[in-house]
Amino acid sequence: MSTPRLVEVRQNILKKNDVQARALRERFRDAGVAVISLVSSPGAGKTAFLERTLAGLRHTHEVAALVGDLATANDALRLARSGARVQQITTGTVCHLDAEMVERALDGWPLDELDLLFIENVGNLVCPAAYDLGETLRLVLVSVTEGEDKPLKYPTIFNSADVALMTKVDIADVVECDRAALTANILNVRPGMEIFEVSSKTGAGMDDWLQFVVSFTARSRDAAREHANSDQS
Amino acid sequence: MHELSIAISLVEAAEEEAGRHGGVVSAIHVKIGPLSGVVKSALASAFQLAVEGTTMEGARLVVADVPLVIHCAICARDHEVSGDTWFVCPGCGTPSADVVCGKEMEMTALELES
Numbered sequence: 001m002s003t004p005r006l007v008e009v010r011q012n013i014l015k016k017n018d019v020q021a022r023a024l025r026e027r028f029r030d031a032g033v034a035v036i037s038l039v040s041s042p043g044a045g046k047t048a049f050l051e052r053t054l055a056g057l058r059h060t061h062e063v064a065a066l067v068g069d070l071a072t073a074n075d076a077l078r079l080a081r082s083g084a085r086v087q088q089i090t091t092g093t094v095c096h097l098d099a100e101m102v103e104r105a106l107d108g109w110p111l112d113e114l115d116l117l118f119i120e121n122v123g124n125l126v127c128p129a130a131y132d133l134g135e136t137l138r139l140v141l142v143s144v145t146e147g148e149d150k151p152l153k154y155p156t157i158f159n160s161a162d163v164a165l166m167t168k169v170d171i172a173d174v175v176e177c178d179r180a181a182l183t184a185n186i187l188n189v190r191p192g193m194e195i196f197e198v199s200s201k202t203g204a205g206m207d208d209w210l211q212f213v214v215s216f217t218a219r220s221r222d223a224a225r226e227h228a229n230s231d232q233s
Numbered sequence: 234m235h236e237l238s239i240a241i242s243l244v245e246a247a248e249e250e251a252g253r254h255g256g257v258v259s260a261i262h263v264k265i266g267p268l269s270g271v272v273k274s275a276l277a278s279a280f281q282l283a284v285e286g287t288t289m290e291g292a293r294l295v296v297a298d299v300p301l302v303i304h305c306a307i308c309a310r311d312h313e314v315s316g317d318t319w320f321v322c323p324g325c326g327t328p329s330a331d332v333v334c335g336k337e338m339e340m341t342a343l344e345l346e347s
Contacts, residue, residue: 004259004344009250013243013263013338095235127235129270130338155319156270159330191320191328 024134042123256345
């Protein structure tokens with residue numbers, strides 16, 4: 001029997017997803033749309049938070065959302081009440097969204113008309129970490145009911161995010177959540193990360209968050225314009 | 234839980250490379266970092282499922298571990314870290330999110346038989 005040849009092939013295992021995500025990111029940039037993805041464990045409050053966010057922005061911005069779940073279109077129906085364009089992605093048994101699912105869901109969408117697109121991932125703190133969706137910003141949510149050490153247990157996803165959001169802060173005292181400890185643990189796995197504390201129920205903290213999103217959207221639009229100008233020159 | 238998706242992507246990527254170089258894959262070498270989100274044992278089981286019925290059936294999966302290394306701007310050097318203090322410089326205690334390596338989920342080499 002011949003000795004096998006060893007051939008070097010250095011590449012990311014998820015190269016296909018990375019290539020698709022890169023193409024999406026370019027499409028988003030060319031269209032001047034800011035894209036924020038949301039990741040968290042199931043029940044952290046992604047959909048309630050997104051309902052508030054869409055309602056808070058839709059009079060001033062063209063906003064839309066893609067929402068991923070294993071089954072049902074319940075979340076899309078909830079979010080559609082805000083009046084924003086919403087599309088459900090049902091993954092079947094797949095525990096995360098990937099770039100191809102996003103691309104397929106956006107088929108025929110007039111991205112140019114949008115200012116901001118949210119992508120709500122499947123509730124899962126493990127698998128979504130590895131899949132780039134072409135987003136400009138990844139937001140990780142953690143609710144005060146989950147235990148202060150959640151970020152330490154799932155460091156990969158917290159480390160892969162750009163901004164963190166502590167949800168359900170209105171019941172923090174009832175569930176005896178030490179918000180300072182939770183904050184410290186987030187910063188432990190992602191030093192320097194910006195953290196917002198909100199309650200989707202009472203609206204507490206939403207103004208700061210919305211202000212952040214508005215300036216983030218403006219920055220994305222400026223970046224798109226700058227890129228277009230540099231292409232022409 | 235997503236290791237099966239990753240194993241399928243790996244097998245597809247290996248098949249493509251094998252097609253380019255010619256030959257039958259007898260082993261796939263990968264590099265997995267602690268921040269990749271991949272569980273090695275789960276990947277090994279998923280790999281067995283993913284190769285079933287392909288030309289790669291029976292191929293070995295060789296996994297190399299990658300340490301988590303962060304760069305500390307204060308010490309101006311790289312440090313290998315582990316455990317709960319992943320993102321704290323073991324030299325001076327300064328937090329650092331500057332990951333030098335540890336996120337890898339790479340196919341590094343193929344063993345091909347003609």
